[in-house]
Amino acid sequence: xxxxxxxxxxxxxxxxxxxxxxxxxxxxxxxxxxxxxxxxxxxxxxxxxxxxxxxxxxxxxxxxxxxxxxxxxxxxxxxxxxxxxxxxxxxxxxxxxxxxxxxxxxxxxxxxxxxxxxxxxxxxxxxxxxxxxxxxxxxxxxxxxxxxxxxxxxxxxxxxxxxxxxxxxxxx
Amino acid sequence: xxxxxxxxxxxxxxxxxxxxxxxxxxxxxxxxxxxxxxxxxxxxxxxxxxxxxxxxxxxxxxxxxxxxxxxxxxxxxxxxxxxxxxxxxxxxxxxxxxxxxxxxxxxxxxxxxxxxxxxxxxxxxxxxxxxxxxxxxxxxxxxxxxxxxxxxxxxxxxxxxxxxxxxxxxxxxxxxxxxxxxxxxxxxxxxxxxxxxxxxxxxxxxxxxxxxxxxxxxxxxx
Numbered sequence: 001x002x003x004x005x006x007x008x009x010x011x012x013x014x015x016x017x018x019x020x021x022x023x024x025x026x027x028x029x030x031x032x033x034x035x036x037x038x039x040x041x042x043x044x045x046x047x048x049x050x051x052x053x054x055x056x057x058x059x060x061x062x063x064x065x066x067x068x069x070x071x072x073x074x075x076x077x078x079x080x081x082x083x084x085x086x087x088x089x090x091x092x093x094x095x096x097x098x099x100x101x102x103x104x105x106x107x108x109x110x111x112x113x114x115x116x117x118x119x120x121x122x123x124x125x126x127x128x129x130x131x132x133x134x135x136x137x138x139x140x141x142x143x144x145x146x147x148x149x150x151x152x153x154x155x156x157x158x159x160x161x162x163x164x165x166x167x168x169x170x171x172x
Numbered sequence: 173x174x175x176x177x178x179x180x181x182x183x184x185x186x187x188x189x190x191x192x193x194x195x196x197x198x199x200x201x202x203x204x205x206x207x208x209x210x211x212x213x214x215x216x217x218x219x220x221x222x223x224x225x226x227x228x229x230x231x232x233x234x235x236x237x238x239x240x241x242x243x244x245x246x247x248x249x250x251x252x253x254x255x256x257x258x259x260x261x262x263x264x265x266x267x268x269x270x271x272x273x274x275x276x277x278x279x280x281x282x283x284x285x286x287x288x289x290x291x292x293x294x295x296x297x298x299x300x301x302x303x304x305x306x307x308x309x310x311x312x313x314x315x316x317x318x319x320x321x322x323x324x325x326x327x328x329x330x331x332x333x334x335x336x337x338x339x340x341x342x343x344x345x346x347x348x349x350x351x352x353x354x355x356x357x358x359x360x361x362x363x364x365x366x367x368x369x370x371x372x373x374x375x376x377x378x379x380x381x382x383x384x385x386x387x388x389x390x391x392x393x394x
Contacts (some may be wrong), residue, residue: 019178026182033189037196040206047209054216062224065353069231072357073258073349074238075230079358081245082346088249088322088342095325096314097308109306112330 093120101144106133123169127160134163141167197323198358218250222353241364248371250321251294251346260339260377262299272302295341296326300334309335310355322378 008045065072075160095114102109111125126142128134142149150166178217199321202279250257259276266273303309309330316325327338349355 004232009241015199023178025186029189030185033193037192040202044202044206047206047213051209051216053214054213054220057220058216058223061220061227064227065223065230068227069351071230071233071235071238072226074235074242074357075357075360076349077346078238078242078245078360078364080349081242081249081344082360082363082367084344085245086321086363089370092317092322092324094317095328096310096317099310099313099328103247103310105305107236109330110332112306112309112328114328116324116326 016040077103098122102141104137106130106141107137119168122165124165124167127156127162127163129160131161134161138163138165140164180368199271219353222356226353226357229359239359244368245364247376248320248322248367250343253341253343254321255295255297255341255378256269257321258295258323258339260298261316261321261323261341262297264377265315266301270304270310271308271312274300275300276300276310287376297339297341299337299339301335301337303330303335304333315375318374320371320374332346357358 052077070104092115098114099112104126107126107128108124109124111123113123115121122145124138126134128137134153138151140147141147145167147155147167154162154164156162217238248289255278260277263273276297276299278295301309301312309328313325313328314334316323322342324340324342325337327336329336334337
């Protein structure tokens with residue numbers, strides 16, 4: 001009769017090692033699994049507790065916000081209005097300063113037209129007793145407004161010189 | 173049979189792990205719940221932080237002072253069109269400069285504002301002044317441009333002693349500001365101080381010149 005069971009001492013030792021290894025590995029896995037579960041349970045408990053605390057804080061703060069709603073509305077309206085005012089002041093052209101720039105000695109401005117558009121265009125008519133003065137006036141305006149100037153110089157019937165200027169671009 | 177009994181322990185562990193893991197993370201969705209509650213907590217914590225900052229900022233503000241500040245800003249940029257005040261400003265400018273306020277015409281359109289408070293129309297007047305020289309016009313413009321409520325001279329047409337001005341009274345309706353935790357409460361003190369500094373030399377109409385709303389047709393134009 002042939003005996004198929006491992007009966008040798010080596011086979012027994014190998015089987016015992018395998019049993020020991022499997023048992024140890026299983027225990028490690030089980031302990032690890034239990035630890036992970038415990039960790040997750042702890043985390044879940046912590047999150048639940050923390051959520052309750054934070055929710056209570058949010059509720060309290062929301063209630064305080066309700067009491068301070070008027071202050072918030074006033075402050076935000078202020079901010080909105082400040083932005084509008086700033087925008088208005090930034091884009092506004094100082095026409096009083098422009099008029100002041102147009103005035104010059106020996107030259108009388110008779111006509112002035114300014115229209116708010118892009119690029120800004122100004123039409124100026126000035127008279128003076130000397131053509132040279134008017135030429136200098138035109139050059140001066142070109143420099144001060146940093147703009148292009150189209151000029152037409154003419155002699156009037158009353159003997160006065162007249163210059164028509166069109167100032168385009170630049171900053172009035 | 174006794175020979176294989178050592179396999180029972182690892183098999184039992186494998187079965188317990190698989191079954192319990194399937195129940196916990198599969199059927200009960202423990203992992204999803206944990207993730208969801210973590211996300212929820214993060215959101216709540218962020219909201220609490222924002223609310224705390226807002227409450228702290230609001231508690232430090234004095235409501236009476238802030239109302240006064242808003243009133244000042246409304247004086248600079250009114251929330252609605254005020255034709256009588258604009259006319260009074262122009263009359264005052266003419267008076268101060270020595271010009272003669274000859275006539276005016278204009279159009280007051282419908283007041284419409286979008287949700288963001290953007291002004292859809294304007295209060296514009298075409299004004300005719302009689303002047304003696306450019307200096308007088310310059311003084312009138314200087315008064316208008318340093319006058320409160322803010323206005324803007326859009327067009328100047330001076331022909332000899334006659335000046336046609338297009339003057340726009342600036343206004344901006346009170347904005348419809350949405351409520352919500354995510355909207356921070358701005359610190360306006362620095363901007364307010366800057367505007368106060370910039371406009372400190374601006375003049376307001378003398379009290380006697382401020383027209384009463386009573387009996388005034390605020391929309392005389394069609």
